[in-house]
Amino acid sequence: MKRRHKKKEEIQVPVASMGDIAFLLIIFFMICSTFAKDTAKLKPPHAPDLAELQNRAVIVSIDSDQRLWLQGRMMPNAKAVGQGVAALIEGKQTQEDRTVLFSCDEGVPKRIFEPVLRALGEAGATIAAQGQPEKPK
Amino acid sequence: MRMRRKSKQQDEPEVPVSSFSDIAFLLIIFFILVTTLTKRAGFMTDMPAGQEGGQQTSKTATVQLHDQKIVFNEKPQEMDELRKALSELKLQEKEGDAKIVMLETTGNVPYQRYFEVMSAISNAGGVIAIVSEEQDEDGG
Numbered sequence: 001m002k003r004r005h006k007k008k009e010e011i012q013v014p015v016a017s018m019g020d021i022a023f024l025l026i027i028f029f030m031i032c033s034t035f036a037k038d039t040a041k042l043k044p045p046h047a048p049d050l051a052e053l054q055n056r057a058v059i060v061s062i063d064s065d066q067r068l069w070l071q072g073r074m075m076p077n078a079k080a081v082g083q084g085v086a087a088l089i090e091g092k093q094t095q096e097d098r099t100v101l102f103s104c105d106e107g108v109p110k111r112i113f114e115p116v117l118r119a120l121g122e123a124g125a126t127i128a129a130q131g132q133p134e135k136p137k
Numbered sequence: 138m139r140m141r142r143k144s145k146q147q148d149e150p151e152v153p154v155s156s157f158s159d160i161a162f163l164l165i166i167f168f169i170l171v172t173t174l175t176k177r178a179g180f181m182t183d184m185p186a187g188q189e190g191g192q193q194t195s196k197t198a199t200v201q202l203h204d205q206k207i208v209f210n211e212k213p214q215e216m217d218e219l220r221k222a223l224s225e226l227k228l229q230e231k232e233g234d235a236k237i238v239m240l241e242t243t244g245n246v247p248y249q250r251y252f253e254v255m256s257a258i259s260n261a262g263g264v265i266a267i268v269s270e271e272q273d274e275d276g277g
Contacts (some may be wrong), residue, residue, distance in 0.1 A: 017156065022161030023168030045252035049260050062248075086276040099181065106249040113248050118267055121184030130179040131252055 044060035046132040053128050058088050058103040060120065064105040066112045082119025089125055101127040180259040185237070185266055197239055198226060199265070202254055204244040220257045229262030241268040 042063045060081055061069040068075040070084045089098045100120055104113050120127055200219065201208040209219050226237050238258045242251065258265050 001182040019158040019161055022158050022165060025169060026161060026164045029165065029172055032172060044268065047253045047256040050256065051180060053177040053179045053181075055177070099233045102176070104248045106203070106252070106254075108248045109245040110242050110247075110251065111245060113241070113251070114267060117184060118269070121267070126181060127184050128176050128181050129252065129255060130177055131256065 001028035001089045016039065041104060042103060043107070044130055045106040046134045048134045050131050050133045051092045054129060056128060057097075057098050058085060058100045058125070060100055060102050060116065061086065062104040062108050062113055062116065064107065066105075066108055068112075068116060078119045080117055082123045085120055085125050086123035089123065095126050098124060098126050099128050101130060103130040146153075159201075180256050181253065182265050185264060189226045190210065196215070197237055198239060199268075200208040200254055200258065202240065202242040202246050202250060204246060207254065216253055216257070218262070223257055223261035225265065226261065226263075231262075236264045237266050238263040239266050239268050 042061060059069075059071060063069065067079065068081055070081050071088075075081045075084065085100055089100070092098050102117070102120065105115075117127065199210060207214050207216065207219055209222050216223065223238070228238070238261075240254065240258065255265055
């Protein structure tokens with residue numbers, strides 16, 4: 001009797017769609033990514049009842065070394081920050097577009113941050129002040 | 138004799154796609170590393186462009202922030218008391234200038250305390266107007 005030679009069925013993992021899945025993931029990350037413009041190193045202040053803030057196109061920061069930053073560039077003084085912000089939001093009509101994300105280190109003294117806040121107000125910007133939600137006691 | 142016709146196998150040009158998934162996964166790793174998924178928290182506030190020497194009406198709520206204490210309408214208060222007092226003003230129901238809360242600081246108050254007061258005013262529905270103590274040296 002002829003012995004039948006059974007073909008061993010090899011189990012194959014379907015990998016043909018792996019590339020498609022990978023590219024879909026890339027598209028997801030590309031859409032969700034925001035390349036950090038705020039290079040300043042700072043510890044944000046904390047307060048209770050803070051709302052979630054959307055990412056903004058214009059970012060102003062004051063780091064722990066009391067240096068002023070606009071869009072990741074170091075600025076010499078508050079006046080320059082105000083002028084820079086005014087130029088960036090010029091022609092923008094909606095409050096959404098005129099909103100500036102303001103981050104400042106918790107230990108920065110008033111003589112540094114207050115002129116910046118005033119300059120932002122004078123530039124016609126709405127300020128989105130960034131902080132850290134306080135944990136309930 | 139009949140000649141056997143050779144069926145020529147047409148060499149179809151193929152794009153090598155086997156490494157596509159490797160490239161794609163490398164890109165994914167890159168995006169995972171550079172992506173920031175942290176959510177930002179804070180508050181939004183409009184700051185009216187101040188006019189020097191602008192008159193303050195007696196009814197305007199005023200918060201004075203000193204190095205160690207907070208004074209609201211000339212009454213010393215703690216932060217929780219200030220929040221309560223501001224919510225009692227029902228600023229959210231008011232319009233225009235009635236929403237303004239003057240914020241005056243003396244000394245060199247750190248941003249942490251300033252932020253807490255600004256957050257309290259903003260959450261109560263107020264518009265913060267910074268009262269300048271003096272002209273700044275750094276062009277502010």
